[in-house]
Amino acid sequence: DAGVTQSPTHLIKTRGQQVTLRCSPKSGHDTVSWYQQALGQGPQFIFQYYEEEERQRGNFPDRFSGHQFPNYSSELNVNALLLGDSALYLCASSTGSGSITDTQYFGPGTRLTVL
């Protein structure tokens, strides 16, 4: 049973470019959440997708957008990259019930470096 997978593993971009990160949820999960983790900090919630719609969003600018596909996989898009967008981007999947005990399981992350 595959866990949460993310691609690519590492990515290098330059300021002003756009980037797309991908996530496949754990088998049986239909909800995907994205987090950004800057060096030395805890992960910060970006947004969550359920039934192909953004259900909840954290305090991130509109440059950060996402999409969820019918097979529950998801993409995170970041436009007009800034140096400060350099971080580990984490995807987490869950069952989507919204229950307080709906546990999230994380993927290995994508390391984005913006030069």
Added chain:
Amino acid sequence: DAKTTQPPSMDCAEGRAANLPCNHSTISGNEYVYWYRQIHSQGPQYIIHGLKNNETNEMASLIITEDRKSSTLILPHATLRDTAVYYCIVRSGTSYGKLTFGQGTILTVHP
């Protein structure tokens, strides 16, 4: 979500129990305590969660005080592979998927 306070770092000898404290004095009655850990450069790993009763699974035990204002994660026999950042998170029913991570505790297990 209630704010949590954890010590920045702790040490533990291999084979001994590691007891990681977490303070969540503003926790509400319907909020759960979750623990995750993150080994260097990997994604966070779910460990355990609880509401008010003590919980145990194959990884750890979670002890929540009767007033629910603090909790302790116990790794009964720490190994070098348990060296990681441990995050204590309080999660409410209104937060859907949002997990609010703090700085966590860096646990270093020594030979």
